[in-house]
Amino acid sequence: MSSWEDAAEAAALFSVDPAGLGGVSVRAAPGPVRDRWLELLRGLLPDAAPFLRVPCHVTDDRLLGGLDLAATLRAGRPMVEQGILARSGGGVVLLAMAERLPPAMAARLAAVLDRGEVRLERDGFARSVDARFGLVALDEGDADERPAAVLTERLAFHIDLGAIAVGQAGASCRSAVEVAEARRRIGQIAASGAVVEALCGTAAALGIGSIRAALQALAAARAAAALAGRSEVAGADAALAARLVLAPRATCLPTPPEQEPEQPREGEKDSDPISAGEGGALEDVVLEAARAALPEDLLKRLGILANAGRRAQPAGKAGAVAQAAGGRPAGVRRGAARSGARLSVIETLRAAAPWQRLRAGLPDTALGAAPGTAPRIQVRPEDFRIARLKRRSRTTTIFVVDASGSSAFHRLAEAKGAVELLLADCYVRRDEVALVAFRGREAELLLPPTRSLARAKRCLAALPGGGGTPLAAGIDAASALADAVKRRGGTPALVLLTDGRANVCRDGTTGRAAAEGDALTAARRVAAAGLRALLVDTSAHPEPAARRLADGMGAPYLPLPRADAAAISRAVRMAAPQPVS
Structure with missing residues (x-):
């Protein structure tokens, strides 16, 4: 199937059982392709089904319901006003700009999806209102903006319309009449134990740890069987569910299945509708269907991100939320x-x-x-x-650059180029940048926090190289600057570019073992202070000392042998996790 056919099939399955499938996460910018998909979905739903739109900055009272102030003052007793979710029973709620939904609101919305009801317990009253609906979350964010995981994991389908051309967005292969018939029979669709085992096994092979995904795939398989007019889930239905529900959630590539002759189960009939036929065991067929739907760049997208520490936050992007x-x-x-x-x-x-x-x-x-x-x-x-x-507090990205002889001999030019590219990114985001360099026997603040890109470039170009590696002094200087930024209400983030081979101690004496011990102590202070950090190993080959330093800071470690300035800059941006908002 093409990407558009997959998206259209997901819309049809969702239309059969919106509440049972939870919803659809649609990643696409506003445009004719997304509008066409929403129009297709609306045409498959019953005419009387609610189709309500929710802005991303919706208030609790408007979304969940609350006290009707005017009616309460007239009656002299609490009067409840229904929210959007309570009015959406049996229909679809369209959430605009889902990537900007505050985490607390996403958690409340997820709780309603789980329970199928809105619980109101505030303002002197307590009510429970039925609210079974399907959610369509429109994700318009860029590469490092995503809707909250607590919400998206409750949505069965994750589709991406970004790569679909306008000319490819055609009609649905399903009609509203077919969907209406399937909706009437969905409650009578049975699924055998073999189907459940195949879907759970496929989820495990794809690295999906949550059982919720397998349950959603089972609900999608039932919807597919209902659309096909069957009374029991067949192998083709399970394969389709694995393709549309499980494949987009994959976190690893599955190992190829071993081809073994299928052994009939005790008591199973040859005409069992879930028989895999020529493809071997049912689980192998379902897994193969999911494998075929995996994106070609899955490993590329997961490779560097797998090294990123969860505690670290991105250099730049957006400051922390502050009262x-x-x-x-x-x-x-x-x-x-x-x-x-x-x-x-x-x-x-x-x-x-x-x-x-x-x-x-x-x-x-x-x-x-x-x-x-x-x-x-x-x-x-x-x-x-x-x-x-x-x-939002302003983010200050503090670049800590190793200008010592060990680093300068091979990598200082590349490090300078990478920092310059990252400085330009910070300038676009209206963040502040600062530059700390260490060489010889001390560290120096070359550039206090500033938004002047030209000034930052001048300081960087004049940075000399050579001498010892006072790594502890460099980390201490960056930590002190970060503390000053925090006291002013800002959000500091450290990007340390070094080979990790310290040879100058805090007191100015030399000695590699003692200097590395001082550097590790300074790194642990960074972690204890809760500072966000990222370490880029700029040596020609990965250095164990740099790895230990990153572990001490609780920071992602990026070994980049034989990388140029653009590669270093690109890797830093990819490795930074999403901000907490």
């Missing part, structure tokens, strides 16, 4: 209306509304008011809600 006096709203909290606090009037009234009937029965003097002058809406100090705000 701030200014910024965009991040919820509310209880608190006193003191100087500098921003009172959320709506949320304060929302907290007070359920108690109005009770408070109206109290004497006026109990409210602190003169007789006969009780306020129309009675608000108490415990009702006050203070707005919480957050903002």
